Amino acid sequence: xxxRITSLFGxxxxxxxxxxxxxxxxxxxxxxxxxxxxxLLGAGSMSPEVLEDQVRKCKSTTDKPFGVNVPMLYSRIxxxxxxxxxxxxxxxxxxxxxxxxxxxxxxEHGITVVHVVANVKSAIKCEQAGVDAVVAEGFxxxxxxxxxxxxxxxxxxxxxxxxxxxLIAAGGIATGRGMLAAMVLGADGVQVxxxxxxxxxxxxxxxxxxxxxxxxxxxxxxxxxxxGPVRLIRNSFFQKVHELENSGASPELLTELLGKxxxxxxxxxxxxxxxxxxxxQISAMIGDIRPAAAIFREIMDEFHVAVNEIKNW
Amino acid sequence: xxxRITSLFGxxxxxxxxxxxxxxxxxxxxxxxxxxxxxLLGAGSMSPEVLEDQVRKCKSTTDKPFGVNVPMLYSRIxxxxxxxxxxxxxxxxxxxxxxxxxxxxxxEHGITVVHVVANVKSAIKCEQAGVDAVVAEGFxxxxxxxxxxxxxxxxxxxxxxxxxxxLIAAGGIATGRGMLAAMVLGADGVQVxxxxxxxxxxxxxxxxxxxxxxxxxxxxxxxxxxxGPVRLIRNSFFQKVHELENSGASPELLTELLGKxxxxxxxxxxxxxxxxxxxxQISAMIGDIRPAAAIFREIMDEFHVAVNEIKNW
Numbered sequence: 297x298x299x300r301i302t303s304l305f306g307x308x309x310x311x312x313x314x315x316x317x318x319x320x321x322x323x324x325x326x327x328x329x330x331x332x333x334x335x336l337l338g339a340g341s342m343s344p345e346v347l348e349d350q351v352r353k354c355k356s357t358t359d360k361p362f363g364v365n366v367p368m369l370y371s372r373i374x375x376x377x378x379x380x381x382x383x384x385x386x387x388x389x390x391x392x393x394x395x396x397x398x399x400x401x402x403x404e405h406g407i408t409v410v411h412v413v414a415n416v417k418s419a420i421k422c423e424q425a426g427v428d429a430v431v432a433e434g435f436x437x438x439x440x441x442x443x444x445x446x447x448x449x450x451x452x453x454x455x456x457x458x459x460x461x462x463l464i465a466a467g468g469i470a471t472g473r474g475m476l477a478a479m480v481l482g483a484d485g486v487q488v489x490x491x492x493x494x495x496x497x498x499x500x501x502x503x504x505x506x507x508x509x510x511x512x513x514x515x516x517x518x519x520x521x522x523x524g525p526v527r528l529i530r531n532s533f534f535q536k537v538h539e540l541e542n543s544g545a546s547p548e549l550l551t552e553l554l555g556k557x558x559x560x561x562x563x564x565x566x567x568x569x570x571x572x573x574x575x576x577q578i579s580a581m582i583g584d585i586r587p588a589a590a591i592f593r594e595i596m597d598e599f600h601v602a603v604n605e606i607k608n609w
Numbered sequence: 610x611x612x613r614i615t616s617l618f619g620x621x622x623x624x625x626x627x628x629x630x631x632x633x634x635x636x637x638x639x640x641x642x643x644x645x646x647x648x649l650l651g652a653g654s655m656s657p658e659v660l661e662d663q664v665r666k667c668k669s670t671t672d673k674p675f676g677v678n679v680p681m682l683y684s685r686i687x688x689x690x691x692x693x694x695x696x697x698x699x700x701x702x703x704x705x706x707x708x709x710x711x712x713x714x715x716x717e718h719g720i721t722v723v724h725v726v727a728n729v730k731s732a733i734k735c736e737q738a739g740v741d742a743v744v745a746e747g748f749x750x751x752x753x754x755x756x757x758x759x760x761x762x763x764x765x766x767x768x769x770x771x772x773x774x775x776l777i778a779a780g781g782i783a784t785g786r787g788m789l790a791a792m793v794l795g796a797d798g799v800q801v802x803x804x805x806x807x808x809x810x811x812x813x814x815x816x817x818x819x820x821x822x823x824x825x826x827x828x829x830x831x832x833x834x835x836x837g838p839v840r841l842i843r844n845s846f847f848q849k850v851h852e853l854e855n856s857g858a859s860p861e862l863l864t865e866l867l868g869k870x871x872x873x874x875x876x877x878x879x880x881x882x883x884x885x886x887x888x889x890q891i892s893a894m895i896g897d898i899r900p901a902a903a904i905f906r907e908i909m910d911e912f913h914v915a916v917n918e919i920k921n922w
Contacts, residue, residue: 434760445830450749453784473794478790
């Protein structure tokens with residue numbers, strides 16, 4: 297399956313594994329890259345020192361292209377970008393910020409730049425900023441999420457209409473059918489997050505992976521809208537936040553409850569009651585923890601089956 | 610395009626025009642049925658007397674199948690069902706209630722019964738209740754909406770997996786590409802709402818239709834979650850509700866603000882500031898008001914173009 301996305305990254309199949317905090321280390325990224333997709337390190341939960349180590353491990357375990365996702369909110373981002381340049385990383389996904397800020401710097405160093413957006417206006421800004429591709433991520437996605445609450449089904453065709461850039465769909469995509477549907481709506485490739493959290497190579501805690509398997513329809517919800525919307529599993533921590541939100545709590549009070557390190561506590565340390573468990577709605581369709589290469593193959597196979605069904609109509 | 614949905618209803622192309630309050634009268638329903646889809650009257654905003662008149666007008670303007678959507682919350686529903694039986698209506702879509710309640714009665718009168726759901730659990734209940742097909746409607750849909758906030762992209766494959774029933778996808782679908790994407794995800798047909806509100810034959814007020822054309826990405830939002838979630842255009846009325854909700858207002862206070870007749874005021878009487886304007890996220894893709902038959906043909910044509918693109922891969 298060739299598209300503008302396989303050409304842009306020099307990969308075999310237009311599937312990107314999302315660079316997610318606490319879940320996407322070198323084991324997962326190199327497994328996906330070796331399988332023929334694009335693996336991403338999630339720098340948002342790494343100190344610059346850890347990122348340097350992870351990039352080196354990625355380089356030593358795959359000869360294929362890989363990249364790093366850098367959330368622009370991160371306090372030590374400039375140190376991270378220096379490491380990325382110094383270590384010769386060729387692909388960077390930026391998120392949660394203004395695409396104009398680092399695109400020129402990165403491109404001057406020969407890096408392919410992709411920016412993640414959740415609405416049409418930001419996609420247009422990406423094009424103006426000169427990024428090479430855009431990820432459009434819908435409301436069903438896990439973790440940080442757009443204020444507009446635009447879903448994948450409605451966001452992808454709108455972004456397709458608004459910009460010429462290669463377009464990667466994200467949010468709700470865990471299967472080959474989901475991939476084909478996103479491409480029918482206008483995407484050139486897809487980014488898969490939740491499905492790869494429940495892989496053997498993901499660095500998510502085993503208890504979090506297990507919790508994903510148990511999460512059904514309605515098992516996640518968008519929380520903390522006043523602080524910054526984030527999709528979470530409905531655990532005890534979520535319930536506390538939800539009740540406070542329903543009673544009109546201020547952003548300050550919510551920030552205080554949230555405290556520090558809540559995502560690490562849940563996703564990496566495995567406290568599934570009191571931690572923040574970021575995962576997408578499509579977790580309801582995830583029924584096993586498998587090696588990333590097997591997940592990747594399954595997506596490819598189902599995609600081809602779905603394409604052939606249409607060819608036989 | 611044949612599917613289990615075209616066979617079930619005896620129509621040419623598996624597109625159903627949603628039976629929406631204040632928008633779907635006999636002009637719209639018969640235009641869609643005459644075009645080869647399934648037109649539905651929206652009984653939720655009709656007195657039994659008006660419904661009787663509308664059904665008769667439908668019968669006199671189309672020889673093709675048409676149906677009625679009956680929200681089960683409606684106070685005079687039993688009178689409506691009597692009229693439906695007496696007038697020989699062959700297809701009923703029920704919504705907003707328990708599918709077990711009227712399915713047996715309707716089927717005993719030879720009526721094909723479809724129930725609208727927003728989550729997997731309700732879809733399973735539909736199968737148990739013996740309905741003939743299910744509409745699964747995602748979070749992006751306009752008007753009344755599910756508490757789970759499951760999007761079309763994640764709801765359709767889950768319902769497909771959970772039940773054997775013919776499956777109609779709804780929420781976010783206004784184009785042929787959207788239709789094909791929904792079918793790739795597992796649907797046998799689609800229900801289109803917002804796009805047909807902005808048709809010449811819809812009974813929506815011209816000012817509401819015009820407002821839909823001006824609505825962009827992020828222009829609708831889910832409101833009144835404590836009372837019963839409903840997707841609305843962000844007008845003055847919405848802003849008042851939204852501020853009250855953010856400050857923790859009780860369901861009673863919200864119900865008081867809502868008052869009576871707010872949907873009629875906005876959608877039928879055209880008070881676009883103080884009325885409740887129910888429309889889906891996909892309104893951001895709607896750019897003109899056209900005859901329903903032209904909209905229908907456009908959806909069919911785009912669907913076939915998208916199918917042929919895949920055939921040529």
